Amino acid sequence: MRLPLHLRSLRLVLYAYVPYAYVPYEADEIPVTIYFTHMNLKLQIDSARLEQHLIELAQIGARTDGGVCRLAFSDADLEGRAYVEDVLSEAGLEIRIDPVGNLFAILRGTSTLPAIMIGSHTDTVATGGRYDGALGVLAAVECALRIKESGWVPNRSIVVASFVNEEGVRFMPDMMGSLYHSGQISLDAVAAATDLNGVSIGQELTRLQGYAGTETLEDIDVGYFLELHIEQGPVLEDEDLDIGVVTGVQGLSWTEVTVHGASNHAGTTPMERRRDAGLVSGELMSNLRQLPNEIEGLRLTIGSVTYHPNLINVIASKVQFTVDIRHPDSARLQDAEARVKRLLTEQSVCQITCKSLARVEPCTFSEQVVSAVQNASDTSGYSSKQMISGAGHDAQILNSKFRSGMIFIPSRGGISHNIEEYSSLKQVVAGANVLLGAVQHLTEK
Numbered sequence: 001m002r003l004p005l006h007l008r009s010l011r012l013v014l015y016a017y018v019p020y021a022y023v024p025y026e027a028d029e030i031p032v033t034i035y036f037t038h039m040n041l042k043l044q045i046d047s048a049r050l051e052q053h054l055i056e057l058a059q060i061g062a063r064t065d066g067g068v069c070r071l072a073f074s075d076a077d078l079e080g081r082a083y084v085e086d087v088l089s090e091a092g093l094e095i096r097i098d099p100v101g102n103l104f105a106i107l108r109g110t111s112t113l114p115a116i117m118i119g120s121h122t123d124t125v126a127t128g129g130r131y132d133g134a135l136g137v138l139a140a141v142e143c144a145l146r147i148k149e150s151g152w153v154p155n156r157s158i159v160v161a162s163f164v165n166e167e168g169v170r171f172m173p174d175m176m177g178s179l180y181h182s183g184q185i186s187l188d189a190v191a192a193a194t195d196l197n198g199v200s201i202g203q204e205l206t207r208l209q210g211y212a213g214t215e216t217l218e219d220i221d222v223g224y225f226l227e228l229h230i231e232q233g234p235v236l237e238d239e240d241l242d243i244g245v246v247t248g249v250q251g252l253s254w255t256e257v258t259v260h261g262a263s264n265h266a267g268t269t270p271m272e273r274r275r276d277a278g279l280v281s282g283e284l285m286s287n288l289r290q291l292p293n294e295i296e297g298l299r300l301t302i303g304s305v306t307y308h309p310n311l312i313n314v315i316a317s318k319v320q321f322t323v324d325i326r327h328p329d330s331a332r333l334q335d336a337e338a339r340v341k342r343l344l345t346e347q348s349v350c351q352i353t354c355k356s357l358a359r360v361e362p363c364t365f366s367e368q369v370v371s372a373v374q375n376a377s378d379t380s381g382y383s384s385k386q387m388i389s390g391a392g393h394d395a396q397i398l399n400s401k402f403r404s405g406m407i408f409i410p411s412r413g414g415i416s417h418n419i420e421e422y423s424s425l426k427q428v429v430a431g432a433n434v435l436l437g438a439v440q441h442l443t444e445k
């Protein structure tokens with residue numbers, strides 16, 4: 001098909017003045033919508049550069065088994081953030097570090113319309129891979145670099161963000177950086193959080209020179225937040241899809257349960273006279289496991305158990321275990337919490353105390369952002385489906401403050417939080433291009 005003359009000449013003008021623009025030579029064969037979204041030039045990310053950045057960041061905190069360990073508020077965590085900061089500041093973006101160490105880089109737009117924030121996190125679990133979090137930050141970096149070098153100045157400012165302590169493995173709660181940024185946790189509460197060795201974040205912020213900054217983003221009106229992430233589940237791979245258009249995140253409730261018994265000799269104490277915290281906790285865990293059979297869609301995990309004194313010939317005096325429950329529906333999550341409580345109080349052998357460690361309501365993402373992601377995916381010809389995220393993410397926290405959304409790409413075998421975590425370069429590039437496309441859509445909203 002021949003393009004109308006005015007479009008052909010426009011194409012030539014763009015090619016001449018925007019040297020990095022993606023304008024294939026044999027353009028006459030391709031519908032003109034390939035090049036433009038809402039009258040903007042359709043940009044494509046630089047896949048080789050994105051791949052290089054992923055490789056380089058994975059070398060920071062690299063484990064000998066091929067995995068990555070950048071626990072929050074560690075030396076490797078700071079080094080990882082500094083790497084991202086260097087790339088952004090070399091590209092001429094305005095860098096800001098806030099008092100908990102969140103990194104923001106600003107690419108100024110032509111208007112004062114609310115800005116679009118894109119990003120994720122660079123901390124990892126102890127046995128992490130190279131994609132969880134890092135992909136979202138480096139794809140956001142790539143979008144900003146690509147927009148800047150194309151010469152296109154969007155009408156909205158773009159803010160690249162990397163939030164601290166998303167994983168929450170060393171210091172709780174998780175998603176701490178986005179909680180702080182959205183005003184849901186104070187600086188004092190962040191500083192007071194301690195790890196298992198009794199080291200506080202406040203101490204680490206003093207030790208790690210340059211980790212904490214003094215800047216804020218208060219003068220920038222942010223309207224949107226968009227995060228690219230690996231799915232961390234098997235759905236996209238099983239259905240052979242390129243993109244997950246995420247419509248929301250299921251809520252979660254974390255409880256620490258302590259079963260108080262009495263320590264005594266394993267050989268001399270008759271069974272009927274025991275207050276065995278070990279045995280009681282085992283029964284409780286087994287009963288809790290039945291809850292997902294009663295509440296459809298409920299996910300329940302007992303991921304941590306600690307026995308005291310943890311000796312083979314001593315009846316346990318105390319057992320602590322955690323209960324992680326998740327559901328996309330708020331009412332059902334509350335129902336599950338009530339049933340957990342009932343199950344824990346049903347027995348009378350041991351006293352039980354419960355402590356809530358974290359609670360996040362299910363979230364529904366902005367229709368505007370979801371449709372921008374869907375559009376960007378469709379325009380690029382990717383296969384996609386709309387889905388709920390099973391894992392918690394910064395976007396879910398920021399949804400309370402900004403119109404938010406997420407993009408998923410497939411995770412091989414549905415594996416994450418594992419050194420085996422993998423997504424192919426093709427999948428990574430698809431996700432990053434959808435991120436860039438969605439940003440272009442949102443600039444016109």
Ligand SMILES: [Zn+2]
Pocket residue numbers: 121132133166229
């Ligand atoms: Zn993550």
